[in-house]
Amino acid sequence: MPKAFDISNPPFDRLASNEAETLRASLDVAYFRPGEAIIGRDAPVDALYVVIKGTVEERDEAGLLALLGPKDTFDSRALVHDQSGHAFVARDETLCYLIPRKTALALIKANARFAAFFYREISQKLDELANDEEARRYGSLMNAKVSELFLHAPSFIAASDTIEAAGHRMREIGSNALFVRDGERIGIVTGMNLSKAVVLRRQSIQTPVRELANFDIVSVRPDDFVSSALLLMTKHNKRRLAVHDGERFVGILEEIDLLGFLAGSAQVIAGRIDRASSEQDLAIAARQIEAQVRLLRRQGVKVEVIAEIVCDLNRRLMSRLFEMVAPAELRTSSCLIAMGSEGRGEQTVRTDQDNGLILEGPIESDALELFRNEFSGALERFGFPPCPGNIMVSNPAWSKPLSDYLADFRRWIAIPDQAAHMNVAIIYDAQAFAGNDQLLGKAKTALIDLIRGEQAFLAHFARAIDAFETPIGLFNNLITSEGSGDALDLKKGGIFPIVHGVRSLALEQGLRETSTDKRISRLCDLGVLRTDFGRDLKQAFRFMLMLRIDGQLAASAGTSGTLVRPAHLSSMERHLLRDALQVVKQFRDIVRHHFKLGMF
Secondary structure: OOOOOOOOOOOHHHOOHHHHHHHHHHOEEEEEOOOOEEEOOOOOOOEEEEEEEOOEEEEEOOEEEEEEOOOOEEOHHHHHHOOOOOEEEEOOOEEEEEEEHHHHHHHHHHOHHHHHOOOOOHHHHHHHHHHHHHHHHHHHHHOOEHHHOOOEOOOEEEOOOEHHHHHHHHHHHOOOEEEEEEOOEEEEEEHHHHHHHHHHOOOOOOOEHHHOOEOOOOEEOOOOEHHHHHHHHHHHOOOEEEEEOOOOEEEEEEHHHHHHHHHOOHHHHHHHHHHOOOHHHHHHHHHHHHHHHHHHHHOOOOHHHHHHHHHHHHHHHHHHHHHHHOOHHHHHOEEEEEOHHHHHOOOOOOOOOOEEEEEOOOOOHHHHHHHHHHHHHHHHHHOOOOOOOOOOOOOHHHEEEHHHHHHHHHHHHHOOOHHHHHHHHHHHOOEEEEEOOHHHHHHHHHHHHHHOOOHHHHHHHHHHHHOOOOOEOOOOOEOOEHHHOOEEEHHHHHHHHHHHHHHHHHHHHOOOOOOHHHHHHHHHHOOOOOHHHHHHHHHHHHHHHHHHHHHHHHOOOOOOOOEEOHHHOOHHHHHHHHHHHHHHHHHHHHHHHHHOHHHO
């Protein structure tokens, strides 16, 4: 039947070609007048409906729940789970495709990916989406361009230059391969060529590299596919390719970099950080971290794994910088801490600096001031802009003795205001990454002990979950802001309420975990949250972090990347975003009830 049926509309895009033909052959079309009941409440359902034209109201006993439009599907709950409890009524003249119950159930039984769409739990839907992405993104990885890979800058030597000169040049530029110019011929000589000539063949280091160079080079262009480069390496048994843009050689592609691109090269970056001997070395590694995020996202790596890798690399980077610029006294008598999303291990794309220093005791002021400026200045040169709120090592308010922090804690709790609440959140989320980590441990113990039993403080602290509205309407529609170009702020409306609500519950329980994910698990273990809801909350949070990463990677310089335009999302992503935001609304209600926020 109707060939116009859009098989690319989720979840039907998960059907195999023969399954899609089975579906098309069984389709019917029905017309409904305004106000006509399509499915009655608690009535048996004999078909799965897909809206072609018009608007359908979903209602329960309390009234209108959602408005469904073209390409929306209903009612899978009644079809799969035998009852819905909801009624579906045509608001205006409506056309729907009807998929017979027997056909729909047969497809659900035969195709697990198609069936996943009809699960009740958002966690199951999001798990299935992650699996789909992993399979889809690996194919796109092979279709990446050579220009997206790390290329060694081209460096030329004359064929008459010696092995000794070539070795010195390689060390200077940090590369293992050089182009060799011999008249009209261009070749390549590698560090392995030099080693074999001197060690195995006992050749003099004054031997011209002409005798060692390989002039049978294989080239690719910057806009060639990665898959083509891999094929050429395999076909010609090459460990490196020359990259030529049609006019000149623009680089050398090493086998290790190509394989690192396909398999992930976080360990390579970590090694470069650990071996760094100068700030310039660290600056190079810092630039590679953001490229690593793009690679991992393209590979379909789960968002929580990306965040863990990025935070580990950032901490290694800052720890190594600390070792370089901090005087010996400071390295043993202070603790460098990361705060905010970096402290929680949820940082994905580089943002502003959010760090501090806890001193064991007073230190000579000139040495401390010099360190503050050198550390924060180096991070800014690495691409970490200063924190707009000045929460960073260069600010004396966030780099001082432990005793001063403890005095601050007492003041924040005795005279709580918005700034005090923010500061408590900052310290509670902090993670040590260099120096004496026992100092942060003592600070957190003191903070938790001071807050224990302070229900009024905790309630006021938790009220920040209502600082921003969740951008989901009464009728399950996504609410966008016209001033933001029909976009919604994912951080304010979705991510922050989860982070802060979980933080508030965790602080009340005195938990030491810093990541939102681990805090949710512990809250479930303690019975503060139901296990099934905790699972949904985790998956909703991860899904929104995934959308945020995509927005950040696509955003132009100077933009936050947290604005999401529903029109730019796939139908499945919009559907899941609605589900995720509904979970956020439920969680806010749980936090309000738990802390009795209605009394304030």
